[in-house]
Amino acid sequence: MTTEEKILGAAExxxxxxxxxxxxxxxxxxxAEINKGLLHYYFKTKETLLVAVFQKTFQQIFKTLDExxxxxxxxxxxxxxxxxxxxxxxxxxxKLPFFIISEMNRDAMKHNQRMLKAEVKPPFxxxxxxFEKGKKSGLIDPNFxxxxxxxxxxxxxxFPFIARPMVMFMHKMNQSEYKQLLNDRKKLVAEILINDxxxx
Amino acid sequence: MTTEEKILGAAExxxxxxxxxxxxxxxxxxxAEINKGLLHYYFKTKETLLVAVFQKTFQQIFKTLDExxxxxxxxxxxxxxxxxxxxxxxxxxxKLPFFIISEMNRDAMKHNQRMLKAEVKPPFxxxxxxFEKGKKSGLIDPNFxxxxxxxxxxxxxxFPFIARPMVMFMHKMNQSEYKQLLNDRKKLVAEILINDxxxx
DNA sequence: GTCTATAACAGGATAGAC
DNA sequence: GTCTATCCTGTTATAGAC
Numbered sequence: 390m391t392t393e394e395k396i397l398g399a400a401e402x403x404x405x406x407x408x409x410x411x412x413x414x415x416x417x418x419x420x421a422e423i424n425k426g427l428l429h430y431y432f433k434t435k436e437t438l439l440v441a442v443f444q445k446t447f448q449q450i451f452k453t454l455d456e457x458x459x460x461x462x463x464x465x466x467x468x469x470x471x472x473x474x475x476x477x478x479x480x481x482x483x484k485l486p487f488f489i490i491s492e493m494n495r496d497a498m499k500h501n502q503r504m505l506k507a508e509v510k511p512p513f514x515x516x517x518x519x520f521e522k523g524k525k526s527g528l529i530d531p532n533f534x535x536x537x538x539x540x541x542x543x544x545x546x547x548f549p550f551i552a553r554p555m556v557m558f559m560h561k562m563n564q565s566e567y568k569q570l571l572n573d574r575k576k577l578v579a580e581i582l583i584n585d586x587x588x589x
Numbered sequence: 590m591t592t593e594e595k596i597l598g599a600a601e602x603x604x605x606x607x608x609x610x611x612x613x614x615x616x617x618x619x620x621a622e623i624n625k626g627l628l629h630y631y632f633k634t635k636e637t638l639l640v641a642v643f644q645k646t647f648q649q650i651f652k653t654l655d656e657x658x659x660x661x662x663x664x665x666x667x668x669x670x671x672x673x674x675x676x677x678x679x680x681x682x683x684k685l686p687f688f689i690i691s692e693m694n695r696d697a698m699k700h701n702q703r704m705l706k707a708e709v710k711p712p713f714x715x716x717x718x719x720f721e722k723g724k725k726s727g728l729i730d731p732n733f734x735x736x737x738x739x740x741x742x743x744x745x746x747x748f749p750f751i752a753r754p755m756v757m758f759m760h761k762m763n764q765s766e767y768k769q770l771l772n773d774r775k776k777l778v779a780e781i782l783i784n785d786x787x788x789x
Numbered sequence: 790g791t792c793t794a795t796a797a798c799a800g801g802a803t804a805g806a807c
Numbered sequence: 808g809t810c811t812a813t814c815c816t817g818t819t820a821t822a823g824a825c
Contacts, residue, residue: 392790410610411695414819427791429820487694490752494687495611497754504758511759536760536770537777540749548744551751552690554697558704559711560736570736577737581785592808614801627809629802796821803814 393431395421400438401445405484408491409439443492443500444507446485453478455512464519464528465583472546472579479550480571486547513539520586530588541585545578593631595621600638601645605684608691609639643692643700644707646685653678655712664719664728665783672746672779679750680771686747713739720786730788741785745778 399420404412414435418425432438457471479486493500513535520538523529549556549571557567599620604612614635618625632638657671679686693700713735720738723729749756749771757767 408608408610408695410608413817415817424792425819426793426821430790433820435819487690490687490755491691493752493754493758495608497758501754501758513759534773534777537774539759540756540770540774541745541781543752544744544746544748545741546744548748549740552693552743554693554701555690556740558693558697558701559713559739570740573734574737574740577734581741581781584784585781613799615799624810625801626803626811630808633802635801790825792823792825794822794824797819799816799818801814801816804812805810806812807808807810 392421392423392427396423396428396431396438397441397445400432401442404439404442405446405488408488409435409495439492440503443489444503447489447500447504447509449478449482450485450489451511458512458516464523465587467516467519468542468582468586469579472542472582473575475542475546476571476575476578479546480568483550483553487551490551511539523586527588529586533586538582538586542578542582545581546574549574592621592623592627596623596628596631596638597641597645600632601642604639604642605646605688608688609635609695639692640703643689644703647689647700647704647709649678649682650685650689651709651711658712658716664723665787667716667719668782668786669779672742672782673775675742675746676771676775676778679746680768683750683753687751690751711739723786727788729786733786738782738786742778742782745781746774749774 396417399417400412402420403417407413407416412435414425414428417438418428421428428438432441453474454471457467457474460467460470462470516538517535520529520533520535524531524533553567556562556570560566562570596617599617600612602620603617607613607616612635614625614628617638618628621628628638632641653674654671657667657674660667660670662670716738717735720729720733720735724731724733753767756762756770760766762770
């Protein structure tokens with residue numbers, strides 16, 4: 390493991406934990422087990438470090454979905470699989486969605502420009518084409534609006550991760566009840582989404 | 590308008606815009622058109638100021654829902670009304686949900702203690718009782734899990750606000766397209782929620 | 790490449806005059 | 808209550824030895 394990788398890993402941990410403003414270069418150096426000076430040798434500024442962390446995490450957040458959507462599979466199964474895999478991924482990386490959203494709220498313009506430059510494309514085109522086909526074949530409700538599908542899916546899946554402390558407080562949950570809830574939702578969310586797009 | 594009110598208003602604007610870590614006491618003083626010293630006369634520390642802002646905003650975030658849930662109305666109409674009013678409230682205060690969630694992610698323990706001390710109770714009890722009644726009368730699917738209802742509702746309604754920059758980027762939307770989307774969702778979200786709880 | 794030391798500055802908080 | 812001036816700490820960033 391190179392020094393650069395150690396730094397990037399430490400920076401990711403620190404920034405996902407405390408956000409950009411809350412992150413401390415000192416903590417990052419400690420986590421990476423190097424000194425502060427060396428940080429600036431590899432990454433000139435804190436901002437530079439953020440860009441690296443943001444790009445890495447942003448790509449991850451759509452990768453799972455992309456893979457499932459690209460695969461050959463009946464549409465409803467695809468939705469079911471996407472929900473399950475996306476949920477599982479988030480259970481493994483629970484801080485990721487809040488970090489991305491948080492960063493984009495902090496400075497959307499800069500991040501947009503970066504993503505456009507890196508030609509980052511959220512992976513809907515194949516899916517949206519399938520929706521159109523589904524409408525013609527009568528599988529899908531003709532009134533169904535594709536632009537809302539991603540919002541529904543992300544909202545239903547990601548909200549419990551983004552708002553974990555609030556959710557646990559509201560329902561007076563402990564850690565294991567919360568985990569159980571996340572697991573239960575995989576099936577429930579898929580049902581809701583499929584029900585919504587299915588021809589009535 | 591008293592000086593204290595001016596400060597609180599300015600602090601709310603600044604903290605909702607930049608978050609606690611990003612907020613600057615200097616900016617708050619400028620917004621309130623007073624000097625920094627006076628800030629500390631009214632609110633000893635930045636943390637004190639945050640507590641005031643957090644409590645004010647946290648109560649708001651459940652007030653609308655509470656009012657609708659307490660009212661006399663058939664269950665499904667109640668859901669429909671709750672979604673519409675909650676959405677309208679968020680359209681008026683779009684930064685509120687992200688701020689609350691952000692703060693709780695930053696320091697959930699402290700905020701939990703504060704809310705427990707202030708006896709803040711998220712307003713579900715009446716609604717959950719109605720769900721039970723509905724199950725017995727056959728109106729509601731017996732497999733429906735009440736603990737997921739609030740999550741579904743909040744996720745579906747709040748996600749577009751919390752993740753606005755990401756949503757706009759993903760779908761290449763401009764401001765007015767985004768507003769249109771928010772309005773369209775009022776009806777769609779209510780349909781999804783009702784469909785999910787209705788006996789099949 | 791890696792370290793120590795330090796510069797340079799920003800930010801929250803306080804003191805004290807009025 | 809309101810202001811100005813200032814302290815003090817913590818933070819990013821740089822210089823320079825090894």
